[in-house]
Amino acid sequence: MQQASALFLGVYEPTKQKLLDILPENLSAIAHLTAGALGGAASSLVRVPTEVVKQRMQIGHFNSAPNAVRLIIANEGFRGLYAGYGSFxxxxxxxxxxxxxxxxxxxxxxxxxxQRDLKDAENAIIGAFAGAITGAITTPLDVIKTRLMIQGPKNQYRGIFNCVRTIMREEGSSALMKGVGPRVLWIGIGGSIFFSVLERTKQIVAERRTESPFKRV
Structure with missing residues (x-):
């Protein structure tokens, strides 16, 4: 998923900086929300096929990624690799x-x-908190996305709203929060690592940019 992350950041950072330059300081949250959404939309072009193949393999439909891609395209067409794209x-x-x-x-x-720059550990804690809160909030959306992606050609659900109604009717509203505990834990840990590495990398890049190209080593 390195390609998806690179694509996300390649859209997020320039978009964020552009919006922060345009918008008033008190509207910085709008810049972050918008840049995050646009980055996610760009990276979805890579993330969705990867997610479809991974989940189909996890439930035993295929035994290898190349085989999964070949058979999904053969049975469902190229659009099969983007099953559940809307829910994603x-x-x-x-x-x-x-x-x-x-x-x-x-x-x-x-x-x-x-009143100072943050340390790596502080960035990690903030990243963990942001990941955990977001993971909890979006758990129902993750459940819906997973159900639509793994249904395959049988089309058990006729879109997002039909999926929600079916789950509510057959399993109750609590089913929309299935896996919230592990999801919060996993995304919290992931957020801690991702954001601390991201800030350290940005700091290293910034330091290298400020170095004179004529500086003797």
């Missing part, structure tokens, strides 16, 4: 927008309070 966007666009907005806003507030 329904989950991941809010997820990316909310997570990055929470993270960026918490960093802004923390830096103002501390």
């Amino acid at each position: 966007l329904l989950r991941d666009l809010p997820f990316d927008a909310i997570q990055f907005c929470i993270y960026e806003q918490l960093r802004i507030g923390y830096k103002l309070a501390a």
